[in-house]
Amino acid sequence: MRIQVRRTGGFAGIERRAQVDTSGRPDAHEWHALAERAVSAGRGARPTGVPDGFSYELTVDGKTVYCADPRLTEEQRKLISRVLKEGA
Amino acid sequence: MTTNGGFEPVFCTIIPPHVLDKVAQADDPVLAGPARRTLEHDAYQRTHRRLTTVLGAPAVAASLADEKPLRSIYDAEHRQSLPGTLVRSEGSDPGQDATVNRAYAGLGATFDLFLKVYGRNSINGEGLPLDATVHFDEDYGNAFWNGEQMVFGDGDGEIFLDFTLPIDVIGHELTHGVTQYTANLTYFGQPGALNESMSDVFGSLIKQYSLGQSADQADWLIGAGLLAPRVTGVALRSMKAPGTAYDDDVLGKDPQPATMDDYVRTGRDNGGVHINSGIPNHAFYLAATTLGGSAWEKAGQIWYDVLTGGELYAQASFADFARLTVAAARDRFNDGEELQAVLKAWEQVGVPTR
Numbered sequence: 536m537r538i539q540v541r542r543t544g545g546f547a548g549i550e551r552r553a554q555v556d557t558s559g560r561p562d563a564h565e566w567h568a569l570a571e572r573a574v575s576a577g578r579g580a581r582p583t584g585v586p587d588g589f590s591y592e593l594t595v596d597g598k599t600v601y602c603a604d605p606r607l608t609e610e611q612r613k614l615i616s617r618v619l620k621e622g623a
Numbered sequence: 624m625t626t627n628g629g630f631e632p633v634f635c636t637i638i639p640p641h642v643l644d645k646v647a648q649a650d651d652p653v654l655a656g657p658a659r660r661t662l663e664h665d666a667y668q669r670t671h672r673r674l675t676t677v678l679g680a681p682a683v684a685a686s687l688a689d690e691k692p693l694r695s696i697y698d699a700e701h702r703q704s705l706p707g708t709l710v711r712s713e714g715s716d717p718g719q720d721a722t723v724n725r726a727y728a729g730l731g732a733t734f735d736l737f738l739k740v741y742g743r744n745s746i747n748g749e750g751l752p753l754d755a756t757v758h759f760d761e762d763y764g765n766a767f768w769n770g771e772q773m774v775f776g777d778g779d780g781e782i783f784l785d786f787t788l789p790i791d792v793i794g795h796e797l798t799h800g801v802t803q804y805t806a807n808l809t810y811f812g813q814p815g816a817l818n819e820s821m822s823d824v825f826g827s828l829i830k831q832y833s834l835g836q837s838a839d840q841a842d843w844l845i846g847a848g849l850l851a852p853r854v855t856g857v858a859l860r861s862m863k864a865p866g867t868a869y870d871d872d873v874l875g876k877d878p879q880p881a882t883m884d885d886y887v888r889t890g891r892d893n894g895g896v897h898i899n900s901g902i903p904n905h906a907f908y909l910a911a912t913t914l915g916g917s918a919w920e921k922a923g924q925i926w927y928d929v930l931t932g933g934e935l936y937a938q939a940s941f942a943d944f945a946r947l948t949v950a951a952a953r954d955r956f957n958d959g960e961e962l963q964a965v966l967k968a969w970e971q972v973g974v975p976t977r
Contacts, residue, residue, distance in 0.1 A: 545765045546792065546846070547783070547859050548897025549874055583893075586799040586810055586818065587767035590893070605705065605769055612703065616761075 536563070538570050539594040540618040544603075546587045553622030569617075570595045572610040577602050591615055690744045692734035693752040696723050699759040699774075706756045706772060722757045722787050726775060729793030730755060732833040736794075736825070737801065740832065740919050741927050746800035748931075753797070757787060766792055768799035781851055782873065788848045789858075794829030795822040795845065806935040813940045815896035820903035824926055827862060828919045838911045838918040844868065862908040865901030881905045883941075883973030902972050903941060909968035910948075914961060921961050925951045945969040945976045 539554040557563040570593075577593055577600025584590050584603030591602050593614065602611050692713065698720070699707035710723050717724045730753045737743040745751040754772035763776025766786040773796040775786040786792055799822050802808055808818035823845050831841045845868075846859035856869020856877070865879035879901030880886055886902065889895045911922035928951040929935050935947055948969070952962045969976050 543891045544893060544897070546767065546786070546795070546897075547765075548878075548892045548895075550891065583810065585767055585769045586803075586822070587765065587796065588769070589765060589767075604765070604767065605703070605774070607703075612760075 536567055536570065536596055537594075538566065538614070538618055538622075539592075540615050540622070541592040541594075542589050542615070542619065543592075544584065544588060544590040551619060553619050555618050555622040569610055569614050573608065573614040574598065574600050576608040576611060582606070687738065687742055687744060690738055690750060692731055692745065693750065694727055694730045694734075695752065695754045696726050696730075697754065697756040698723065699756050701758055701761045701777075703760050705759075705769065705774065706754060707758075720757075722775075722777070722785055725785075725787040725790075726755045726757050726773075726793065729787065729790050729829075730773075730797065732790055733794045733797045733829050736829045736832045736919065740923070741931075743801070743931070746797055747804040751800075751804075755793075766796055768796045768803075770803065773797060773800075778849070778851070782854055784849055784851055786849065789830075789846050790833060791823075791826035791830040791845055791847075792849065793826075795826035798822040798825040801825070802930065805931045806939070807937050808935070808939065809937050810893055810896060812894035812896075813899070814938050815893050816899040817903055817939060817941065817944050819896045819900035820907070821926070821930055823860060823862060823900060823904050824907045824923070828923050831917070832919055838915055838922075841918065843908050860897075860901065860904070862901075862904040865905050879904075881972065902974065903944065906945070906968040906972045906974065909971055910964045913964040913967065921956070922964070924955060925961065925965060928955060941974045942976070945974045949976045 536557045541552040557566045581601045588604035696711040697707040762779040764783040808814040843863035844858035855871040861868045865881040868877040870876045911918035929947040952965045
């Protein structure tokens, strides 16, 4: 499973992106569960968000959903921070 | 550049009122609340504009100078729930946490500029309490206005430091509140870039006012002191020289244009709201430095008059805004150097005023 995160907006307006390929990872099962829950709570269109809030695109195996601060689910926030931290 | 094409956002996905209506009826109060307030503000603004036209602007109350801010600072303790724990309220002494104290002082400085210079009692003009949450989330490299309060992260320490460090960042977030209660500029494309520019303009003025700096003494930077030492850059944005604030291996290069020739068409960042704001930012800088002295007195007054005057509509383009600044300069200062400085500033950044 390929999990991609793109973060845009924010006070700085600087884009960040990262991805994790879970194949062969010992914790792949955990990633899959987290990614599925995060994506199921996402939206099909980009939400407006709030001034200076981050806006996110989550792409899991080619399917993209959107979410924005400060309205993230716990799973979305966890997935986003893990991918941006551990991903390439 | 194409003469007309540059002035319209490419992806014009402004939220239509029917969508807001629907969101306002949502079961989730966190979703429904802001949408309902937006609708209420829209209705209020329309009525207010009509009344102002008919009756004229209300006289500033004589007792206004005695008004005081009503500040509350909350600590999210690195979690994401808002507002968090109340850690400092109005009138209480500074505590041990420098972040809390900076937020408190920054809210006070912002309140002071709007009250003492422009006669505005807090961000809604009616003494709205000012709430801010600090230490939001872990390693959170951002600050935002959620429609009701300011939220500040501590930064990750690698790229960004604590977002309460620059006073102009605090002023920037609060000015989003002022804009929400006045022109309510749509946060997308050109009106979104104007919304961002208002926050940078008044954020910078709050810094200049609190330091007692004249236009030629000011650094005209947004977010100076926010970048971690390893980042190659001086700030996040430069109103004096948009596009030159940073150039770094990790962050990339400051993407801001200074003129319409370099206007960036993009769907990201809400249609480039933090990118194309460089153009109106630079126009303000040019007008303010041409006039000299305290930037908040003349250029700032003209910009404030437009933001709060009731004629600036939510979907305004750069050209709409520029035309209104010309009219405001004439209304307030007649056909003097102020008018010429404003006309020349917009001409230099390539935004038409007629």
